[in-house]
């Protein structure tokens with residue numbers, strides 16, 4: 001058993017989550033002595049309600065973060081092996097630099113690297129210099145002046161004003177939400193009384209993507225959504241964060257796996273840029289705050305540490321031993337630990353705040369926890385709260401977070417609410433956080449056709465009347481004068497002619513593929529498409545191309561249009577087929593031979609002609625297509641590749 005003397009800096013709920021993760025010792029191969037320096041004694045870190053494994057020795061010291069000498073002396077005296085810095089202030093004050101100076105390894109970046117958080121202007125300039133373009137327009141100002149006013153005017157009420165330095169998430173005001181006139185805005189710029197940034201206001205849902213960094217490799221954590229606004233429906237002033245949730249698939253409903261990859265790539269680029277700019281190695285957590293906008297993933301802000309409350313969710317889900325991760329970050333061996341594992345469950349965390357928060361949070365109100373079971377107490381994470389004579393007293397800022405983890409987000413949310421309902425006191429929390437409406441994923445369909453496409457209207461009609469989660473997102477024809485093109489236009493489907501002139505089958509397939517990918521198409525439907533698709537294309541879209549054929553396949557496979565109906569009638573007159581119909585099937589290389597998804601039938605009558613059979617069968621085709629699409633949406637192969645929730 002190796003003994004580790006760990007120094008944890010910070011006194012909030014995030015640090016309690018860190019203390020829990022550090023002392024968990026999942027491999028049971030370490031003895032951990034935990035030393036904690038902070039602004040007050042956190043009852044959770046002090047293990048007053050058995051939130052930590054009891055075999056650990058814990059000592060807490062109150063030392064101001066700017067007393068670097070005192071912290072260094074304490075660390076030397078306790079023979080600290082590793083320090084972990086939770087909050088941003090000690091990073092800004094250079095505590096990481098001070099501890100590295102006395103050869104104590106630190107999780108948390110040096111002061112120069114931490115500027116990515118401590119100066120919003122630095123962060124924007126860095127992204128600009130290193131051509132990381134996922135950012136809004138912005139300008140930095142040392143104080144309010146005519147240029148700042150001109151920039152506000154130029155952005156035409158579409159702006160956000162941010163104090164350049166650390167403001168605990170409260171130095172940002174958004175036009176339309178917190179600022180309602182140019183006069184308000186100028187006044188806020190003047191109130192900041194220091195440098196500030198004005199930037200273009202972006203819109204879209206926000207998410208956090210945090211990555212662990214050893215200076216060489218980033219290990220990305222599940223995406224989290226933080227709700228920074230005080231009031232329900234994300235209204236009211238900004239706060240330090242009122243609550244967070246994650247989903248079991250480690251994505252959020254509004255994000256695709258491409259979006260996640262995009263955010264991960266941005267974190268990687270920013271880490272590289274930061275290291276290049278400062279010449280230092282980033283060993284700690286890089287926290288990207290993103291927005292999914294109509295023009296892609298954009299950066300709202302960067303933090304140089306774990307988020308609070310994000311850390312509570314993420315460390316709660318973490319399965320890999322956290323101390324092993326910290327040691328790998330110090331030894332630059334994170335790549336060897338990958339993949340770092342997180343439980344595939346959902347998590348919800350909500351903060352309880354005192355009356356008057358965030359402007360003037362009331363100090364002194366008590367939270368009565370006596371109705372909670374010992375199991376429920378384990379879900380509590382204390383922040384701006386002290387314990388005195390067995391009473392838990394709120395100190396004005398976010399007081400306590402409640403976490404729950406469950407395979408289903410609805411259950412996790414309900415458990416958090418149940419625990420909160422048993423807590424007595426004068427506090428406020430947001431009930432809406434984690435109440436996720438199961439949004440239906442809309443599947444994007446492309447139609448390929450060369451002829452009339454007579455069934456298009458009835459297909460579009462069925463989608464509408466049955467309120468199916470399907471969008472006809474693209475129509476492509478290979479014939480400039482095909483009537484299906486006009487049909488597509490009149491149904492408001494983006495429709496175009498893609499010429500095959502002079503192209504090989506393969507080259508045409510590539511062009512087609514590009515068009516489909518541009519539109520993020522999920523499924524392809526062939527309606528009278530007369531061109532043979534190349535095998536590469538068919539592989540790329542395996543199990544995702546549906547063809548509709550006007551016969552009960554395998555009968556009359558290979559025949560087309562009226563030929564099929566003539567053959568069916570002939571067979572009927574010879575005493576054979578009594579019925580005909582249509583088949584929706586998957587497309588494979590062999591013509592009309594792919595797996596049958598569904599068939600619709602109708603009788604053949606003596607009075608039928610090939611033309612009358614054609615129109616009877618066409619009347620069945622739209623509903624066959626709808627059924628086939630539904631079958632594919634439900635099938636597991638499509639679910640996996642399309643990342644359904």
Ligand code: AMP
Pocket residue numbers: 136160162169172174199200201202203206228238289300301
């Ligand atoms: P920050 O402290 O930079 O994360 O900003 C706090 C909050 O202000 C964010 O979570 C957003 O809701 C909002 N915000 C910041 N920057 C922008 C922006 N450029 N466009 C729209 N909203 C923003």
Ligand code: GLY
Pocket residue numbers: 169226240241303306307308309310
């Ligand atoms: N949850 C937001 C932050 O930690 O900055």
